[in-house]
Amino acid sequence: xxxxxVRRLVGMIAVLFAVSVIVFLVFNVIPSSDPAQRxxxxxxxxxxxxxxxxxxxxxxxxxxxxxxxxxxxFTGDLISYEGRENVNERIVEGIPxxxxxxxxxxxxxxxxxxxxxxxxxxxxxxRLDNSLTVLAVAGISMPLPLLAAFFLNYLTYKTEILPSGGxxxxxENPLEWAxxxxxxxxxxxxxxxxxxxxxxxxxMLDAMHEDYVRTARAKGLGERKVMTRHVLRNSLVPIVTLxxxxxxxxLGGAIVIEGIFSLGGIGEYAFLSLKNQDxxxxxxxxxxxxxxxxLFNALVDIAYAxxxxxxxxxxxxx
Amino acid sequence: xASQPNAEEAAPGAAxxxxxxxxxxxxxxxxxxxxxxxxxxxxxxxxxxxxxxxVADTGPNDTHTLEKLGVGGETxxxxxxSGKPIGPQWFEADGKFFLGADxxxxxxxxxxxxxxxxxxxxIGFSAAAIMTLLGxxxxxxxxxxxxxxxxxxxxxxDVIWAFPVTLLAIALGLALAIGGLRxxxxxxxxxxxxxxxxxxxxxxxxYMVRPIRGEVLSLxxxxxxxxxxxxxxxxxxxxxxxxxxxxxxxxxxxxxxNVANAMLxxxxxxxxxxxxxxxxxxxxxxxxxxxxxxxxxxxxxxxxGTMIFLTVLAVNVFGDGLRDALDPRAKVRVQVEARxxxxxxxxxxxxxx
Numbered sequence: 001x002x003x004x005x006v007r008r009l010v011g012m013i014a015v016l017f018a019v020s021v022i023v024f025l026v027f028n029v030i031p032s033s034d035p036a037q038r039x040x041x042x043x044x045x046x047x048x049x050x051x052x053x054x055x056x057x058x059x060x061x062x063x064x065x066x067x068x069x070x071x072x073x074f075t076g077d078l079i080s081y082e083g084r085e086n087v088n089e090r091i092v093e094g095i096p097x098x099x100x101x102x103x104x105x106x107x108x109x110x111x112x113x114x115x116x117x118x119x120x121x122x123x124x125x126x127r128l129d130n131s132l133t134v135l136a137v138a139g140i141s142m143p144l145p146l147l148a149a150f151f152l153n154y155l156t157y158k159t160e161i162l163p164s165g166g167x168x169x170x171x172e173n174p175l176e177w178a179x180x181x182x183x184x185x186x187x188x189x190x191x192x193x194x195x196x197x198x199x200x201x202x203x204m205l206d207a208m209h210e211d212y213v214r215t216a217r218a219k220g221l222g223e224r225k226v227m228t229r230h231v232l233r234n235s236l237v238p239i240v241t242l243x244x245x246x247x248x249x250x251l252g253g254a255i256v257i258e259g260i261f262s263l264g265g266i267g268e269y270a271f272l273s274l275k276n277q278d279x280x281x282x283x284x285x286x287x288x289x290x291x292x293x294x295l296f297n298a299l300v301d302i303a304y305a306x307x308x309x310x311x312x313x314x315x316x317x318x
Numbered sequence: 319x320a321s322q323p324n325a326e327e328a329a330p331g332a333a334x335x336x337x338x339x340x341x342x343x344x345x346x347x348x349x350x351x352x353x354x355x356x357x358x359x360x361x362x363x364x365x366x367x368x369x370x371x372x373v374a375d376t377g378p379n380d381t382h383t384l385e386k387l388g389v390g391g392e393t394x395x396x397x398x399x400s401g402k403p404i405g406p407q408w409f410e411a412d413g414k415f416f417l418g419a420d421x422x423x424x425x426x427x428x429x430x431x432x433x434x435x436x437x438x439x440x441i442g443f444s445a446a447a448i449m450t451l452l453g454x455x456x457x458x459x460x461x462x463x464x465x466x467x468x469x470x471x472x473x474x475x476d477v478i479w480a481f482p483v484t485l486l487a488i489a490l491g492l493a494l495a496i497g498g499l500r501x502x503x504x505x506x507x508x509x510x511x512x513x514x515x516x517x518x519x520x521x522x523x524x525y526m527v528r529p530i531r532g533e534v535l536s537l538x539x540x541x542x543x544x545x546x547x548x549x550x551x552x553x554x555x556x557x558x559x560x561x562x563x564x565x566x567x568x569x570x571x572x573x574x575x576n577v578a579n580a581m582l583x584x585x586x587x588x589x590x591x592x593x594x595x596x597x598x599x600x601x602x603x604x605x606x607x608x609x610x611x612x613x614x615x616x617x618x619x620x621x622x623g624t625m626i627f628l629t630v631l632a633v634n635v636f637g638d639g640l641r642d643a644l645d646p647r648a649k650v651r652v653q654v655e656a657r658x659x660x661x662x663x664x665x666x667x668x669x670x671x
Binding site for chain 2: 011015016018019022023026027137138140141142143144145146149150152153157249250251252253255256259260270271274275277282285286289290293294297
């Protein structure tokens with residue numbers, strides 16, 4: 001176990017290092033993105049650009065600039081080019097909105113994904129299964145902006161049932177917090193609900209033919225207990241795997257959702273910074289996002305070994 | 319695929335796997351219906367120049383801001399002084415502005431919808447082709463050679479994997495839309511639609527490499543591969559003439575999945591303004607420009623969005639049918655493997671018979 005953790009940690013750090021180098025390089029080799037030129041604005045004089053270069057160290061070699069930037073990220077001194085704000089503070093400010101969005105959506109999609117998948121499998125071939133299957137395919141075929149537009153048009157502008165966006169802190173008013181987040185949650189969750197219910201349905205149908213299910217039935221276990229204790233439990237393993245990976249990668253989806261519903265979280269900050277080619281925040285946010293992906297990857301492997309004793313950690317780390 | 323059964327018709331009774339698959343597919347009415355829907359959508363998009371020239375008499379980028387439309391006895395402004403575009407006219411103006419105008423610029427929404435669909439479909443299929451090709455080749459190499467080739471490919475994929483896909487695509491989209499792309503002899507300007515195609519084709523590759531690699535790993539232990547090697551077949555020959563044909567059904571199923579994913583990501587990128595760039599238009603860019611008018615003209619968003627939805631739905635449902643026909647036991651497992659990555663080998667190893 002200890003060996004596994006050490007190896008996983010080393011791997012994580014290596015991947016994060018590679019990610020940071022790639023982002024840094026991409027934004028340094030784009031021709032039109034000289035940060036000094038952009039900061040100096042339209043009325044740039046050579047002396048002004050020179051002093052900016054001096055102040056920010058843009059004249060240093062790329063490796064030097066890279067090291068400086070990484071240092072600043074970890075000491076919390078990273079300053080953005082655009083607006084000269086402290087990047088780490090902005091990210092911390094965005095955490096409540098982004099985490100509320102991601103965690104809420106994750107709870108919703110796990111609940112409905114498992115519920116629909118279970119019902120589908122138990123009633124396989126029936127009318128309920130057919131309707132749920134149609135809904136699931138529709139869910140995974142849905143473009144996010146269309147869903148958001150649909151909700152905004154019919155639930156916000158026409159009927160004013162729900163607010164069109166904005167974020168209220170949970171500590172301020174839990175009811176309004178939820179009210180403002182319902183649309184973003186559902187919009188983000190629908191794709192995953194469709195996907196998870198399909199996966200679970202297939203896995204459960206596969207598991208129903210396993211010997212241990214026949215044994216369970218033979219020893220006189222009730223049908224519901226067979227389904228929940230044996231079939232469902234064993235079919236949840238790949239769902240847990242997917243869940244870890246999807247939650248880790250949720251920042252990508254958050255960019256779109258936060259923009260549409262103006263939640264003011266990290267996703268929105270990421271998109272704004274990308275538009276401004278503001279390298280420091282981009283760097284910090286990408287690393288922040290990559291950290292969660294890599295972390296959840298490792299957690300999935302551990303959870304996997306826990307759920308399925310046949311998997312040995314040393315092997316799955318390969 | 320359709321030619322395969324014909325070729326085997328000479329030997330009655332001996333139905334090959336492709337022929338059996340074709341029979342199963344033919345019986346699947348739902349899959350065929352959605353294939354029909356897909357063909358309709360493609361025909362709709364291909365008819366764009368016809369409609370633009372013969373009916374609407376305008377191009378996808380022609381602006382009509384200050385023009386007036388004579389409908390019956392009255393005249394209607396294409397764009398009202400307050401900036402509200404004209405709504406659907408259906409056939410009242412002889413097919414002009416069939417679905418109304420697209421905003422302040424007063425472009426014909428129907429014409430744009432048809433031309434936009436061409437871009438979206440082109441990107442969806444080209445990007446899917448790229449990721450299928452790259453994913454298959456890398457998966458073959460990693461699974462066949464194992465050792466350091468496998469390690470190198472796996473680690474590279476890990477790094478791409480560590481980026482949130484959307485975030486990576488957005489970052490690349492922005493960077494390349496501004497600067498264009500110059501690699502050796504390849505020179506693409508920022509507005510080329512090859513930029514979103516390459517980006518989308520690239521970011522999804524890891525999702526395909528792993529399951530393909532897993533399949534190669536198990537196939538290369540089979541007797542027929544051993545036999546080919548014993549006969550002195552070169553590695554290239556073993557990979558592409560022995561192993562590849564045995565994975566064809568997986569690859570075909572993956573391709574449909576890739577088309578669906580590519581079209582959804584294209585719509586997302588273009589919606590955010592980092593995918594297809596003007597003067598080209600796609601359903602994604604149309605959603606993006608329509609979103610600002612959501613309160614006054616919701617159709618401008620809902621129409622292109624629904625087109626994407628229907629196309630992806632058709633591809634997904636037909637892909638499901640194809641999967642059931644090619645390998646009735648596989649079902650959605652290929653999708654799990656495509657996304658589960660790290661643990662995918664164990665997932666399939668643990669669940670598959």
